[in-house]
Amino acid sequence: MAMQTIEGQPTLVVRSENGLPMKLDALLSQMEPFGFAYREDFTPGGARIACTVLRDHRMKLIREGRWLARFGLRINAGLPQAGSDVPTVRVIPPGVLELRLEMCQDCGAVVVRDVSMEQWSGGRPARLYNQQTGETRLAPAVMRRNVVIGWYSGKRAAGREYK
Ligand SMILES: [Zn+2]
Numbered sequence: 001m002a003m004q005t006i007e008g009q010p011t012l013v014v015r016s017e018n019g020l021p022m023k024l025d026a027l028l029s030q031m032e033p034f035g036f037a038y039r040e041d042f043t044p045g046g047a048r049i050a051c052t053v054l055r056d057h058r059m060k061l062i063r064e065g066r067w068l069a070r071f072g073l074r075i076n077a078g079l080p081q082a083g084s085d086v087p088t089v090r091v092i093p094p095g096v097l098e099l100r101l102e103m104c105q106d107c108g109a110v111v112v113r114d115v116s117m118e119q120w121s122g123g124r125p126a127r128l129y130n131q132q133t134g135e136t137r138l139a140p141a142v143m144r145r146n147v148v149i150g151w152y153s154g155k156r157a158a159g160r161e162y163k
Contacts, residue, residue: 020150031065038064044108057104107154114147
């Protein structure tokens, strides 16, 4: 486990016991059959001190698409709650997930987020009223998850530059 700063937020990143492929290329090829809703490639410029020392990356969206999670994912969702030493664990059920991949413009590290829609237990269902038919129906409250489920390290610059 390692703390990374992602978009200015300290985020606990766990090593892959969660079923994500070990290599980014493998993840991309597993996503390919679903098609990508967004796709952009660029060449990272090279790790900066911010990346290697501060672990502060300048992330840019490279892919939006879907991926089949064959098993449920167990994710450390953050720091322990008050009065507990155990990090909050979040379980994401198996199935097709909507993923958003962002790459650091400098070192090429990639963060993988699950942004699937899910039922929101704290939400009240919305009452939808059709003015033409007079029909009313209830729509469950849904919201987008935003959970970091994986992290692929970028290339490090030559060690001598950052001694
Ligand atoms: Zn970086």
